[in-house]
Amino acid sequence: MTRLIFLGPPGAGKGTQAQSLAQFLGIPHISTGEIFRQAIKEQTPLGTIAQGYLDKGELVPDELTQNLVKERLSQSDAQSGWILDGFPRNVSQAAFLDQLLVTINQNNERVVNLDAPDEIVVTRLLGRGRKDDSEDVIRRRLEVYRAETAPLIDYYRDRQKLLTVNGNQSPEEVSTELQKVIA
Ligand code: ADP
Numbered sequence: 001m002t003r004l005i006f007l008g009p010p011g012a013g014k015g016t017q018a019q020s021l022a023q024f025l026g027i028p029h030i031s032t033g034e035i036f037r038q039a040i041k042e043q044t045p046l047g048t049i050a051q052g053y054l055d056k057g058e059l060v061p062d063e064l065t066q067n068l069v070k071e072r073l074s075q076s077d078a079q080s081g082w083i084l085d086g087f088p089r090n091v092s093q094a095a096f097l098d099q100l101l102v103t104i105n106q107n108n109e110r111v112v113n114l115d116a117p118d119e120i121v122v123t124r125l126l127g128r129g130r131k132d133d134s135e136d137v138i139r140r141r142l143e144v145y146r147a148e149t150a151p152l153i154d155y156y157r158d159r160q161k162l163l164t165v166n167g168n169q170s171p172e173e174v175s176t177e178l179q180k181v182i183a
Pocket of ligand 1: 009010011031032033034036053054057058059060061062065085086087088089093141
C-alpha cells in the first residue's frame, strides 16, 4: 500500500511527478493546490475563501485545509493508497496529519523531498504562467516555503520517513530516481 507525501519548493516538479506516479500506481493524486484552484474556477464557497490567499501566495488557513484533507482521505478511492501533494505545508498541518493517519490506520506514509535550487524553481515558475505565477506572488510563495514548509524536511527526517530526490534533472530522470527510492 503506497502512501506518499511530496515535499519541495514551488516549481520543483511535485505536481508533474506526483500525478504520473499516482497514475502508474493506480492511486489518487491529492493536490490541495489543485483542489483550491478547481474550487475557485467553480466559484464554490471554498473557492471564494481560498482565492484571496492564492492570489497573494499565502497559505489558506490550516483548519479549512485540514478539514478538506480529512474529508478527502476518508473517500473510498483513498483506502488503497494515495499521494499527497502540497499538504502538509507547515508543522501544525504535519502534526494534524500524523494524528489523523494514526486514527484512520493509514500511518505507513513516507515523504519524498523533491529538492531543487532557488534559481531553477524561479525560472521554471516564471515560464509556467499560472495565475499565481507573477513575480511578486512567486517571491512570496518561496518565502512562505522557506519559513513554514522547509522545516518539515527535518521534521520527517527525525521521524525516519524522509526520502530525497534531486529535482534538478529532466522529468524522466526524476521519475527514474523516484521509482528507485520508493521501491
Ligand atoms: P506550488 O507548490 O507551485 O506553490 P500548489 O498548487 O501546491 O502550488 O499551491 C498553490 C497555492 O494553494 C498555495 O500558494 C496556497 O495558497 C494554497 N495551498 C495549497 N496547499 C496548501 C496547504 N496545505 N495549506 C495552505 N494553503 C495551501
